[in-house]
Amino acid sequence: MLKINAFKYTGSAGTSANTIYVKYFFSDSPAEEVEMFCSSLQPYIKSEEVTKLSAKGGSLQRKVYGIKVFDEVLITVIKKSKTFDRDYFRNGICGLVGGTEKNEVQNIIIEPSPFASVKDTFDREEDYLNSIIEGALYAGYKFDKYKSADKEVKEVNVYISYENAAIEKLISSRERLMTAVRFVRDLENEPANVVFPASLAAMIMSTFEGTGINITVYDEKKIEEEKMGGLTAVGKGSVNPPRFIIMEYKGRSADDTDLALVGKGITFDTGGISLKPAADMWLMKADMSGAAVTAGIIYAAALNKLPVNITGVIAAAENMPSGNALKPGDIVTTSSGKTIEVDNTDAEGRIVLADALHYVSKLKPGHIIDFATLTGACVVALGEFTAGLFSNDDSLALGLLHSSSVTHERLWRMPMWEDYNKQIESEVADVKNLGGRWGGAITAAKFLEKWVDEDIPWAHLDIAGPSMPNKLKNYTSVYMTGFGVRLVYDFIDREFALKNKQQ
Template sequence: MQFTAKVTDISKQRTACAILAVDAKNKLTDSGNAIDKASNGALSKLLKRGDLGSATASTLLIPMLEGSVERVLLVRASKNSVNQAEFRKLASASAKAVTGFKEATSYLTELSVIEADTDWQAQQLTLNAGLASYKFTRCLSDAKPNPLEKFTVHVADKKLLNTAQKGVELGNAQALGSNIARELGNLPGNICTPSYLASEAKALAKKHAKLTTTVLDNKKMESMGMGAFMSVAKGSDEPAALIAMNYKGGKTGDKPIVLVGKGITFDTGGISLKPGMAMDEMKFDMCGAASVFGVMHALVEMQAPVNVVCIVAAAENMPSGRASKPGDIVTSMAGKTIEILNTDAEGRLVLCDALTYAGKFKPSVVIDVATLTGACVIALGNHATGLYANQDKLAQDLLAAGETTGDRAWQMPLWDEYHTALKSNFADLQNIGGREAGSVTAACFLSQFATEYNWAHLDIAGSAWNSGAAKGATGRPVPLLLQYILNKK
């Protein structure tokens, strides 16, 4: 899809659909007034008649019989100066409403957004248009993708054009990465296996000279002492893979940012078998891995001047005669012994060895991303990602990136008191800490394998996918991670 920032005159701009804001008092912005005047007050008449709903982000599509604008989409704003949350809502609603057209131009930049400039508006409009254009079609016999091919962001002043274009480029990258993550997350477990993820990583490296990919197989991981990882992998007929994509776009010698994604391509729970209801959604248990794939795709397409390593810990968690049993004790790559009390707490077992492996890259920071705990869903719902960090500055930077993009997180505690729940009578630690504060104790478990570097953990169990009628991967937290990485360049 093509995204462009452009200074336009709506009376001359040819577009299949012009997106225009209307405030609560039916006041149009400048371009809306121009269209209204050219159409002999047609927009004003429709607004007075009450055809546009009163709720914020209500939309009304109006065909235009004359002029260069074929259609107008009116979007209800509360006023001409809105906050960032409302602008995101307007951007999302308008983008979804125009996906049926090949092309559209948004004039929502004529609204004033509190504590935000034109490049932020351009980024949000582009991101939402890119997200709205995604449609999963791979496994449908007769489905067609959404037709939207071109999206233009109107800029009122030529002086703002360069910064607006940068916003468009960032929003495009965030949408691209998010949609890659959504596609991988939405694929069924019989297609998106650990081997499939490994082949995708190798294919990406072949396209980009600054990217190399290394894949460790079961035998190699066993030889390196990854007993925790292999305790999960051994229950499946599908071979596991530890995938490392190393992008060297920054200065030689600069320490990389390392992202680690949980890639359980299907999670039955193992011997601690999950209930059957909604188990199909356990194909989404690799959305952490999908998100780091999405980030890497975006970085290489942008040719971003940064050094980033993306590690994917990919395996299936299956019940079999080879699978781990509750009470088994394994030894991690770090040398710590772990009593497995629940085989459905497998994500932390693959991640702990991946976090130890991450240290070989001498990282500036390590951020792991995982659909780790149902407890995080209970705590935060699906609106916020759970954030844990062993350094407050890192936590604040990630929170700020989430606020900028609207891909928000909420910081949770890593206090020493919670670590006591992981004490075992038979090993160095156990892999679960009881029902209380389950997301916190899971993060505490991981933190014990991330003591040598600055580290953060993003629990995306609530934010990575939607259930119900809108079932599907969301692509989060790709926008947050990209914003954080690019803020550091």
């Protein structure tokens, strides 16, 4: 596996062996600029071997071999087309750096084009540079701890050659953010015999030690005392009892909470009595992705010392069939006093989130965002790589959509019209946990809305699709993805941290 080290380039790496230099141009760059760079290589070339210009991945590449200072120079001329977007460098550099795992390359020097050449794509220079740094750091991820063969760790140094005084600070900040992303991905990729409610709480507590994040964990008895009937009902079918995890990060001295985060923590979802089909059920080890993302965002905020106050809660349970399990037709009383008719035990995530959303609503935070791999219907509607955004507040939704555009963790806003409530009406309880076949992601969101204080701006992110591996990107193709951490970290940094710094 790869261990990636990122640095600002100071001119020293080229003196060592096994080094490649990557230079980016755009197709509209002045021809003399490209030729000038190529000419500058001539004194270093022993024997030149130049491949013909060829289209590859939307770019034109020319490799120049046999250089005294560098073993290879890769010149990439990018065509600005529909395929060029804010993820171009993140995805491309992830593939480039990841491809060095099985060769002798030890150093990669990347010289991006000046910001002026990409201003029509990136709002800020730091967003441009962050996409490059993140691409390099993504390349180092692999989840192979359970392979018995000896695992060789290869270190690759990635140097960014760019004139910006803040580059070293950006690299350090991104390294801390990507540490949180790796933590989330590890939790998602762990098997369910390792991550269950109690061990999830223990892993979070161990990882957060020394960060200043305060953690409180309710066991099953405390959960019952708090009358969290939804979490109790879903968790009672498993030999691994539920946990309710509270995480508090205070990045500024005020007592108020800027943001509350809520995560669905179903550490394995069989569907319960309404049993899922066997095919691909293994993916349900990641049905706690909402919980992992909630923890990861708070971890990233603490590592980078963002001046913001965040409370995060996780409702953790296993959804298992047993003689003690929740059954279709049961009526559950939640901590708010509202009752739920259980139509299908495989719609359990919303039941545990009911107690969690009511808990944070009582704290009166400035905003609430919840994360859940909630519905297959959302994946049917939006595909594997896009999360559904549901919100009662336009300003909050627009802020999240902007951060989605910046980070390329894609969101699409879905309707929340009152008409959908008709589908989850119950004859015997306050609400039913399933709304039928049509608009399933929306009726799930309308269910959650009933446990949110209507005066608090709230957003629900259904991350069922993009949390799972997909072949669209180099950094999502094999393992669970950690989707949502970069997105909401960017939102927090823009919407809260910057404002709080200015106060």
